[in-house]
Amino acid sequence: MGLTFEKLLVIGVIAVFLLGPDRLPEYAAxxxxxxxxxxxxxDGAKDRMRDEMGPEFDEVDWKKLDPRQYDPRRIIRDALLDDPAAPAAAATAAATTTRLRSPDPLVIDPDAPLRFDSEAT
Known part of the structure; x- marks a missing residue:
């Protein structure tokens, strides 16, 4: 939500004005x-999971399962690198891509042969 100290301070000032000094301590409590x-x-949910999972609960890296750590590019890269044939395919694809790219894409050499990607046609 991006709550910073300044935003919390503004919310507190607004609460003081809306609730008044009489009701503010009650609502704060x-x-x-x-x-x-x-x-x-x-804490109860964590204790219940620890009871149900047993000793494996302490072995789980919970920070790794945090959805805020989700990076689709990293997940795809890791999945491709797990496959033994993937590094060779990735190297071939990288070589093809480098051949298809010109150093300056805006300059066209009329004498150079036309470059195309046979897999894209």
């Missing part, structure tokens, strides 16, 4: 109870 209950639920 309710918010603190809500945060504690959410933390207890998360």
């Amino acid at each position: 309710k918010f603190a109870r809500l945060i504690k209950s959410l933390r207890n639920m998360a």
Whole structure:
């Protein structure tokens, strides 16, 4: 959500004006109870998973499973490198791509043979 200190400060000032000084401590206490209950639920879920999974729970690298770490390019690259035939195919594709590219794509040499990709036709 991108909450920074400045944004939280603005939200706090708005809350003071909307709620007033009389009701603000009450709502702050309710918010603190809500945060504690959410933390207890998360800890309970973690304990339950540890009980059900057994010793494998501690061996799992949870940071690796974080969806914020998702990078499609890295996943595809890792999947291609797991295949033993992939490095040879990748090297062939890279060589073909380099042959098809000219050093300066805007300059056309009329005497040079036409370049085309036989797989693209």
